[in-house]
Amino acid sequence: xxxxxxxxxxxxxxxxxxxxxxxxxxxxxxxxxxxxxxxxxxxxxxxxxxxxxxxxxxxxxxxxxxxxxxxxxxxxxxxxxxxxxxxxxxxxxxxxxxxxxxxxxxxxxxxxxxxxxxxxxxxxxxxxxxxxxxxxxxxxxxxxxxxxxxxxxxxxxxxxxxxxxxxxxxxxxxxxxxxxxxxxxxxxxxxxxxxxxxxxxxxxxxxxxxxxxxxxxxxxxxxxxxxxxxxxxxxxxxxxxxxxxxxxxxxxxxxxxxxxxxxxxxxxxxxxxxxxxxxxxxxxxxxxxxxxxxxxxxxxxxxxxxxxxxxxxxxxxxxxxxxxxxxxxxxxxxxxxxxxxxxxxxxxxxxxxxxxxxxxxxxxxxxxxxxxxxxxxxxxxx
Amino acid sequence: xxxxxxxxxxxxxxxxxxxxxxxxxxxxxxxxxxxxxxxxxxxxxxxxxxxxxxxxxxxxxxxxxxxxxxxxxxxxxxxxxxxxxxxxxxxxxxxxxxxxxxxxxxxxxxxxxxxxxxxxxxxxxxxxxxxxxxxxxxxxxxxxxxxxxxxxx
Numbered sequence: 001x002x003x004x005x006x007x008x009x010x011x012x013x014x015x016x017x018x019x020x021x022x023x024x025x026x027x028x029x030x031x032x033x034x035x036x037x038x039x040x041x042x043x044x045x046x047x048x049x050x051x052x053x054x055x056x057x058x059x060x061x062x063x064x065x066x067x068x069x070x071x072x073x074x075x076x077x078x079x080x081x082x083x084x085x086x087x088x089x090x091x092x093x094x095x096x097x098x099x100x101x102x103x104x105x106x107x108x109x110x111x112x113x114x115x116x117x118x119x120x121x122x123x124x125x126x127x128x129x130x131x132x133x134x135x136x137x138x139x140x141x142x143x144x145x146x147x148x149x150x151x152x153x154x155x156x157x158x159x160x161x162x163x164x165x166x167x168x169x170x171x172x173x174x175x176x177x178x179x180x181x182x183x184x185x186x187x188x189x190x191x192x193x194x195x196x197x198x199x200x201x202x203x204x205x206x207x208x209x210x211x212x213x214x215x216x217x218x219x220x221x222x223x224x225x226x227x228x229x230x231x232x233x234x235x236x237x238x239x240x241x242x243x244x245x246x247x248x249x250x251x252x253x254x255x256x257x258x259x260x261x262x263x264x265x266x267x268x269x270x271x272x273x274x275x276x277x278x279x280x281x282x283x284x285x286x287x288x289x290x291x292x293x294x295x296x297x298x299x300x301x302x303x304x305x306x307x308x309x310x311x312x313x314x315x316x317x318x319x320x321x322x323x324x325x326x327x328x329x330x331x332x333x334x335x336x337x338x339x340x341x342x343x344x345x346x347x348x349x350x351x352x353x354x355x356x357x358x359x360x361x362x363x364x365x366x367x368x369x370x371x372x373x374x375x376x377x378x379x380x381x382x
Numbered sequence: 383x384x385x386x387x388x389x390x391x392x393x394x395x396x397x398x399x400x401x402x403x404x405x406x407x408x409x410x411x412x413x414x415x416x417x418x419x420x421x422x423x424x425x426x427x428x429x430x431x432x433x434x435x436x437x438x439x440x441x442x443x444x445x446x447x448x449x450x451x452x453x454x455x456x457x458x459x460x461x462x463x464x465x466x467x468x469x470x471x472x473x474x475x476x477x478x479x480x481x482x483x484x485x486x487x488x489x490x491x492x493x494x495x496x497x498x499x500x501x502x503x504x505x506x507x508x509x510x511x512x513x514x515x516x517x518x519x520x521x522x523x524x525x526x527x528x529x530x531x532x533x534x535x
Contacts, residue, residue: 190505200505207498308502310475318463318471321456330463337469338416 032139033108034115041125042138042185045252046147052253054228055147062102062150065143103379105153105169108145109367110377113360114173115140117181117353124187126247126255131187138183148182148194151257157225159264162217166271166296170374172264175301178353184256192243193250195263199243204269205262206240211269218261229261270303270312271296278313282320291324298331298347305346315343411458416466419451423473426480427524431531434488438532442484448474476503476521483532493533500525 030043049055050065059065123132156172159165167175179196180186190198205211218226219233226233232254241248241258249259276283279299286292303312315335319327332351335343342348358370367376426444431437452470459467479496486492504522 198505200501204498204502209495210498308505309499310478310503311472313478314468314471314475317475318468322461326461335463335468336465337472338465339469339472341469341472343468343472 030139030141033112033142033145035137035139037139039138043141043144045126046141046144049252054231054257055253057228058150058154058257059143059147061154062104062146064146064150102150102153104146104149105156105378106149106173107367107377107379108142108149109361109365110173110357110369110374111145111148111182112140113357113362113365113369114177114182115145116360117177117356119181119183119186119188122187123183123185124246124250126185126251129245129247138185145182147252148184148256152176152260154225155229155257155260155264158218158221158223158229159214159261159268161223161225162221163214163268164272165264165268166293166300167267168293168297168378170378171297171301173377174350174354174374175263175304177357178305178350184252184259185250187246187250192246193259194256195259197243197249197259197262197266201266202241202243202249202262205265206236210273211265212237214265214268218265229257232258232261267300267304270309271300274303274309274313275299275316278316279320286324289324291328295324295328295331298328301350302331302344302346305349307341307343307345311341311343311345318343408458412455412464412466415451415455415458416470419448419455419470419473422447422451423477426477427521431528434532437528438484438488441480445477445481445484448477476525479503479525480528483529488532493529496529497533500529 030037030040030047032043046055050059123138124130125132152172153169156165156169176182176194179191180194182194184194186196187193188196190196192198205215215233215237219230219237221230236258243249248255249262250256279296283292283296299312299316302315303309315331318335319330322330331344332347333344334348337343354373361367361369369376422444426441426448429437429440429444448470452467452474455467455470479499482492482496482499500522504526
């Protein structure tokens with residue numbers, strides 16, 4: 001009697017379950033690589049953004065997931081369309097196999113570790129732009145972390161295809177680790193998003209004779225890597241984004257990607273307009289020296305941090321009389337002034353963050369960060 | 383044998399003493415040259431900004447004095463990087479917006495460029511040294527006022 005009552009209850013439950021809309025149970029709770037599964041706002045925002053053209057194309061190009069498009073949602077309501085959809089899917093799978101696929105340049109394991117770095121200030125929920133106080137441990141899924149790696153890789157390849165961009169991907173990894181710990185919605189009073197952009201920095205990207213030239217190059221680029229970023233660049237040239245609307249520099253689907261693009265264009269401007277002129281004859285004199293690449297990278301990164309271009313230029317100007325190996329050695333040491341400024345503070349801060357990162361890798365990590373530093377995080381460097 | 387040893391020790395003592403003496407002399411030279419630079423720097427901050435052309439002419443002269451003083455200082459330094467030399471390089475960068483104005487007779491483009499540079503400088507405070515109370519913030523105030531005054535005329 002009891003058994004039959006129990007089985008009746010189960011049957012009722014099963015019937016009720018079958019009437020539930022599929023999306024309520026088909027999508028199980030996301031698996032958080034880092035952060036808490038109770039804090040799903042960012043993961044939800046990313047999931048919504050997968051319908052966005054930029055996000056879906058990058059996900060597809062880097063073989064991260066099958067993009068969830070509006071088209072597939074419509075097909076679900078149309079059983080007779082399934083046969084055609086299957087054919088289309090197999091054709092696109094074939095195309096994906098035949099076309100060259102891009103690889104993630106930054107190991108997701110490293111981004112995941114960097115995400116564990118605690119940052120002290122507030123976070124923004126998008127699109128509402130409501131502020132949240134720490135501690136915030138937003139859930140980051142494997143897909144989100146891989147997407148971050150893909151978007152950075154793609155943007156860097158795009159900017160490199162149009163400029164003499166001086167910074168390698170491992171230094172970019174170090175910089176984002178320092179700026180936000182790869183938390184796209186981290187927003188301090190002055191800095192916003194992944195690259196902690198400031199209003200003056202964004203203004204510089206749009207300024208004639210400064211970053212605008214590069215923004216225009218991206219907007220009209222024929223490089224396949226600029227395919228997604230040229231959309232952002234093109235629309236921003238005709239309608240400059242308002243920096244007060246922070247989500248335009250945070251949200252997945254345009255804001256997060258804009259943040260990366262602007263970081264890279266801004267860095268390129270700092271190098272080409274502020275630093276390269278100071279160093280031009282030195283570079284020509286030592287162009288074949290093996291340390292020149294690292295010198296250019298660090299000098300440019302130094303201008304990105306607190307202290308800005310004037311500290312970076314002062315440091316570079318001081319070191320020009322030294323041989324490249326000594327230049328590089330001193331650039332990674334404190335260069336203190338009599339009034340208490342440290343001309344290389346940002347470089348040292350980046351190194352400190354990299355040291356903190358060592359302990360944030362899991363015991364079973366495949367990346368040998370302790371031994372190799374950020375270069376262990378880079379795969380298929382270009 | 384004993385005499386030779388005493389002679390050698392005396393020689394070593396004289397060499398060591400003269401090296402130490404030279405270092406002391408160099409250090410005192412460094413301080414003197416640094417003070418000279420700072421005096422010139424200070425006289426820029428005391429220039430009147432009421433007369434645009436007068437300010438730019440006097441600034442140009444003093445700025446080239448600073449450049450020459452820095453060059454002389456770096457010769458004294460050799461390959462050593464002293465905090466005084468670092469400060470001088472930083473001070474010259476702090477004045478760069480005004481140098482841009484002076485080099486271009488404060489035309490429209492140089493006014494925009496000086497304004498941009500200065501905005502960047504102010505937007506990147508050195509938070510560890512509590513910039514709002516540091517000497518550089520007072521200098522930045524002076525530079526702001528100078529740019530506004532010169533470019534608004």
